[in-house]
Amino acid sequence: MEEPAQKHPPLVRSVQAAEDIDLAVEFIRKRTGSTAVSLFGWATGGQWAGFYATLHGGKLNHLILLYSLYGADAPHPLMGHGSDMEDPSHAGHLSPAVGAYRCNTGDSLLGVWNRTIPTEDKTSWRDPAVAEAYVREALASDPESSQHTPPCFRSPNGAMEDGFYLATGRRLWDASLIYVPTLVLASERDFWSRPADRERLKDDLVHAPVKVVVIPDATHFVHLDRAERGRRVLLEEVVKFLKVDTGR
Numbered sequence: 001m002e003e004p005a006q007k008h009p010p011l012v013r014s015v016q017a018a019e020d021i022d023l024a025v026e027f028i029r030k031r032t033g034s035t036a037v038s039l040f041g042w043a044t045g046g047q048w049a050g051f052y053a054t055l056h057g058g059k060l061n062h063l064i065l066l067y068s069l070y071g072a073d074a075p076h077p078l079m080g081h082g083s084d085m086e087d088p089s090h091a092g093h094l095s096p097a098v099g100a101y102r103c104n105t106g107d108s109l110l111g112v113w114n115r116t117i118p119t120e121d122k123t124s125w126r127d128p129a130v131a132e133a134y135v136r137e138a139l140a141s142d143p144e145s146s147q148h149t150p151p152c153f154r155s156p157n158g159a160m161e162d163g164f165y166l167a168t169g170r171r172l173w174d175a176s177l178i179y180v181p182t183l184v185l186a187s188e189r190d191f192w193s194r195p196a197d198r199e200r201l202k203d204d205l206v207h208a209p210v211k212v213v214v215i216p217d218a219t220h221f222v223h224l225d226r227a228e229r230g231r232r233v234l235l236e237e238v239v240k241f242l243k244v245d246t247g248r
Helices: 014-032 044-059 104-114 128-138 158-169 196-205 230-242
Strands: 035-042 060-066 101-103 152-156 182-189 210-215
Touching: 014 035, 014 044, 014 158, 035 044, 044 060, 060 230, 101 104, 101 210, 104 128, 104 152, 128 152, 152 158, 182 230, 196 210, 210 230
Parallel strands: 035 060, 060 182, 182 210
Antiparallel strands: 101 152
């Protein structure tokens, strides 16, 4: 990412992300002595977690997917057919304008969050201190963020390419290869995964105990919103799920 984004195709596809996850899992297993861990993924992280579970399921006790796309045949205004992600001259192909990475400002992070909150007073839905910390730490993840005006952090676009394919009907991994208990979570106001993704996941998880939960009136950022705006329900569902006896 030291070079201009348009000089290279999107960086860090699911294969590379799974390798990174495996390094983290091995670190945790070595440090704790545990034979297996529980893996939680949010949005593109959910897609990566599902992909990882098909390859390294023996290292997992539980799999939790919060908003994972899964190749459903359903409209997706943000990422699917007819969106800015699609090549206008070649339907079903990624737009050549999507380069190796993108630069994200603090305003862009808060902007998408703001649009998901259905009230004018955003503080009624989220703690301003949490929003401030979210932006601060995101910018701090890139040592060069302050060199841009306004400050921004670079993030690889491989997840966006994978998201485009999943949003336009391609499955990048097969959930029938997953054998660990799986919790599929979504929020009623989410813009990333679709009901059809959850249904297809449920149908394909033929070897895994599976539970699907939709949190009423919650947003894509439910894990960062106030407790009464869905975060309490999210945590309660996760805690209950982690008590599932895996026999490991």
